[in-house]
Amino acid sequence: MIEVGVHKYFMLSPTNFTVSTNLFQALYDITDDQVMKTVINEPTGDFFYDPWVIKAEYVGTVWEELLKPLTNIGEARKIVLEPVQCYHAHADIDDRYHLTIQAEECYLIDLDFGKTHKLNADGIWYEMDAGRLHTAANFGRYPRIQLVVRKLMSRPVLNNPINIRLTSSISSINDRRFKFDNTISPLLNSFNKLGVIDNFSFGNVVLMTLENDVIPKLQQKLPIGFDLEIV
Secondary structure, three states: OOOOOOOOOOOEEEEEEEOOHHHHHHHOOOOOOOOOEEEOEEEOOOOOOOOEEEOHHHOOOHHHHHHOOOOOEEEEEEEEEOOOEEOOOEOOOOOEEEEEEEOOOEEEEEOOOOEEEEOOOOOEEEEEOOOOOEEEEEOOOOOEEEEEEEEOOOOOOOOOEEEEEEEEOOOOHHHHHHHHHHHHHHHHHHHHHHOOEEEEEOOOOEEEEEEHHHHHHHHHHOOOOEEEEEO
16 A cells, blocks of 8 residues: 555645635625535546636635635535535545535544534534545534535656556446545546556546556455456
8 A cells, every 4th residue: 555644644734725714604694506515616637637717607706705715726616515415435635625604513524533523513624535435424413514526637757658547347336436435536636646557537438547556556456346447
């Protein structure tokens, strides 16, 4: 397993980016559309690598004001987690920024290290090491509201690049995604931190370019039902 010494014991770390908590007051009645996940910006190019810009309908709103401290970012979503709900255990290839707008007894849970991170609407943007297996849970009375932003993936110069295709014979989309997120995503996240992956794209077929010497590590991690092909 590749060891990446970024935030080793802290999945969630405060940044120097802050916003006024006075901005939250207008959002405490949940989002305008009650949708669990709503994207508030749009891509200018590649989903994972190129900067995203605010959608026209959010220009001049509180959501734009909350995003202002961050620059050169990926997809930004307002996410609502209802009381007595949680997410499936998972990891992500790209790290995240988190801003909590409303939370009562809400937590991000680091399943790798067995650590809980209580969420507070403190106006601080937090950086999340999303390569760890994690979940989020709401044990309170009110919906948790967060603004979650993808960090753009790096574009390293690879010494010996090899193009890879991952396919799966698992028919259930939910099962396929769960296995990918729990076994492959943590490793790919570490590859991104190490600068040994480029050109990642996700769909029914997953494509990427890897440094040749890390391919065996990916092959060892592949769960049953996934196949790797060099193209």
